[in-house]
Amino acid sequence: MTRLDSVIRRLTAQRDLLNWATEELGPDGLVLELGLGNGRTYDHLRTKLPGREIYAFERSPAAHPDCYPPEGYLIVGDIFETLPAFIERFGRGSAALIHTDIGTGDQEANRKLALRLSPLLEALLRPGGLLIADRAFELPSCEDISSQTDVPEGRYFVYRRN
């Protein structure tokens, strides 16, 4: 498999899971995009979920100009500083869907990041809430339901909060 094949497979899994999640989602709860990046997945979410409150988090905003959230919905800064403040503001269990796409090619750094991020994600997700993630997380209060989707094992990950 070439690197091009690998990117295409990852992005296909990402899009398929975001589509799946937007259909699973109930009417209540915030949607959070961790890592606005180019704004591609944010654009997908806002198109699939018109009218939904979607907050995007990014430490170095540089998205496509058409893909910025409306005023007040882009939270700028390192998520390890902005997420605790967000939880204070909106309360625990305020999110129905979180998509996280903030990893790098450094697997050890990704593992540490996932460990550090896990308690924040568990605090944010409401019961039944979904986490769609570019990497595996260890979340004691969530069930790994990746195998219940059509996405091939290990390509992208889905967790549901108990």
Ligand code: SAM
């Ligand atoms: N899903 C995005 C898209 O479709 O365009 C791509 C996201 S990109 C792979 C990851 C983004 O996460 C980068 O823009 C990076 O700046 C941001 N990021 C990484 N670590 C972060 C952190 N600790 N706090 C805030 N943003 C972070």
